[in-house]
Amino acid sequence: MSEGHTGVTAATPAEPIVSCAEECGVRDVQDRLGDRWTVHVVVELAAGPRRFKELQRLVDGVSQRMLTFTLRRLERDGLVRREVFPTTPPQVEYSLTATGHSMTHLIKQLVDWSLDHRAAITRSREEWDARHPA
Amino acid sequence: MSEGHTGVTAATPAEPIVSCAEECGVRDVQDRLGDRWTVHVVVELAAGPRRFKELQRLVDGVSQRMLTFTLRRLERDGLVRREVFPTTPPQVEYSLTATGHSMTHLIKQLVDWSLDHRAAITRSREEWDARHPA
């Protein structure tokens, strides 16, 4: 409840950040970012090409099904490239496309913001929970 | 992060964008951004304080339940401030806190990226769909 730490802007900035037309495109991206695994997969692929099993190990907790789904969707959107090497055993390598790499910056922003405000958010959450019994 | 393990060394930047420790905080934010309505609500509130009904009209397609849910969550996270004016009829005003406003930049990045790549993504999707018959 103590709003002490932040001199919250009582005055309204009233600065619109997106127009109506711009909003239309947001959902496409948001749907991907909102997906539970997309961000993590992109993060791993940002470090370099990875094979399927490799990704599954790197992205902790992801099931085979979800990893396949995520990769398929990213491939469909042109963010990830899938290369098959006809070897034995079969080897499939996933890597980011140029578009995929550009998304990396976006995720960086996400992470930075998260780190900057995570503590505040956590505290706010605890305070709210304390104020709202049951 | 073993490099060259696969022997396939493409011309990738191989620049890790987040460390393991950093990833932990990502989910908190991602969960909010991934929510279907949060971004839209924040966008509307970025332009100035809004009342409940006002928001419901502005955010097209949102139900009362979801709007309430979204606002509660944002309030809990300290991103939105809720002010009640004991008038008749009751008036409740929602506005962004300082933290909420800072999130605005993040969303701006999101929108910008979306606008930059929306066409490419849409085209890639169509091509993929054409290649993959039902």
Place this chain on the structure above:
DNA sequence: CGGCATCCGTACAGATACTG
């Protein structure tokens, strides 16, 4: 190894009705 198909539980999200 890399994937798809199936079953199934859960959590999300919409519509509706009711309260202060």
Place this chain on the structure above:
DNA sequence: CAGTATCTGTACGGATGCCG
């Protein structure tokens, strides 16, 4: 106007089994 409560469908996500 500003919510809360309930019911219900759906889509997400995990586990398992089978195939190339």
